[in-house]
Amino acid sequence: MTTLAIDHVSKNFGGVSAVSDISMQVPAGRITGLIGPNGAGKTTLINLITGILTVSGGSIRFGTQDLTRAPAHMVARAGITRTFQNIRLLAEASVVDNVMIGFYRRETTSTFASLLGLPAARGETGTLRARALTLLERFGMAHLAEHEAGGLAYGHQRRVETMRALASDPALILLDEPVAGMNDIEAGELGQIFAGLARDGMGVLLIEHNVRFVTSLCHHIYVLDSGRMIASGTPAEVVSNPAVIAAYLGT
Ligand SMILES: Nc1ncnc2c1ncn2[C@@H]1O[C@H](COP(=O)(O)OP(=O)(O)OP(=O)(O)O)[C@@H](O)[C@H]1O
Ligand SMILES: [Mg+2]
Incomplete structure (x- = not known):
């Protein structure tokens, strides 16, 4: 502890x-x-x-x-992880992709290689996606996984901000x-x-x-x-x- x-x-x-x-x-x-x-x-x-x-x-x-x-x-x-008072999301990326960005603080493969689905990163990405979806369920947002983050209501954007911070465990x-x-x-x-x-x-x-x-x-x-x-x-x-x-x- x-x-x-x-x-x-x-x-x-x-x-x-x-x-x-x-x-x-x-x-x-x-x-x-x-x-x-x-x-x-x-x-x-x-x-x-x-x-x-x-x-x-x-x-x-x-x-x-x-x-x-x-x-x-x-x-x-x-x-140690944090959320930002001024929400920082990739507005045009999906909710689940925004949450997945949080994982890469602790992963070895580069963020963008993984998000772009480059071959070496594909297996890792599948696992992280599953973990992101688990977080979305915990926050009651699984149904919004594929929505553009920038189009969400403000309260939902705040949840994404928090989930992204939690993604790094x-x-x-x-x-x-x-x-x-x-x-x-x-x-x-x-x-x-x-x-x-x-x-x-x-x-x-x-x-x-x-x-x-x-x-x-x-x-x-x-x-x-x-x-x-x-x-x-x-x-x-x-x-x-x-x-x-x-x-x-x-x-
Ligand atoms: N980078 C900076 N350069 C100069 N002054 C700064 C900087 N960051 C914060 N300050 C000043 O430090 C003080 C504390 O600001 P801070 O943002 O930490 O307050 P806060 O308690 O988070 O306020 P709020 O509830 O409005 O978010 C303020 O006077 C602010 O103007
Ligand atoms: Mg403040």
């Missing part, structure tokens, strides 16, 4: 401090929440963890591995507002899927603005505001914390 440990991490852009002295832990087998107002530094933290950005200070470890300055491909190889998934724009029923369905991933042993970091959704799913919640950690604790502790109430209601 591998824990992500973020220790006194900071990130400055020029003179601006986007993330300041943040420490947090994301254990396996649980959903950990990360909330905070717009511009709090949540996405920046994911970019730091995944090697898209480099920390200005502090350290990032995943179990025994030091990922502090690891490039994105090494973070992926360590079993990660040990830890970082979800950047995965239910943004969904109604309560759609969000609740995805919440049950996230809970199932955690039950199966995956670590889950959930960034989300819907406080009710986060508190219903998480064991532990961290709260950022203007790059600083203003609170952390159980859902009950966090929602009754005066600093959190002030950050959200602007008192």
Whole structure:
């Protein structure tokens, strides 16, 4: 069971401090929440963890591995994956092909050789396609497998974004507002899927603005505001914390 440990991490852009002295832990087998107002530094933290950005200070470890300055491909190889707040799909490719792209983070044959069905890759592609279809079933989207991803309703595009991240069979998934724009029923369905991933042993970091959704799913919640950690604790502790109430209601 591998824990992500973020220790006194900071990130400055020029003179601006986007993330300041943040420490947090994301254990396996649980959903950990990360909330905070717009511009709090949540996405920046994911970019730091995944090697898209480099920390200005502090350290990032995943179990025994030091990922502090690891490039994105090494973070992926360590079993950490993420979704993007701004959905990144190949709009003209099918749903199942978009999900399959996620597999190649851990496969040896090149993505495009495989997707183009070059001979060496054909056997592998058939297996991955079957695995992608299993994921689609889990997300209730098997009937949309051959649809163009760009033509899907927004909530369905978000599901594809999440499935693509899951396709690499990660040990830890970082979800950047995965239910943004969904109604309560759609969000609740995805919440049950996230809970199932955690039950199966995956670590889950959930960034989300819907406080009710986060508190219903998480064991532990961290709260950022203007790059600083203003609170952390159980859902009950966090929602009754005066600093959190002030950050959200602007008192
Ligand atoms: N590449 C960058 N260059 C300069 N400033 C940046 C960069 N990325 C983020 N910032 C700044 O860092 C701060 C934190 O932004 P971030 O996107 O991490 O917030 P967030 O908590 O994800 O907000 P939201 O809820 O709106 O997604 C903001 O002030 C933002 O403008
Ligand atoms: Mg963000």
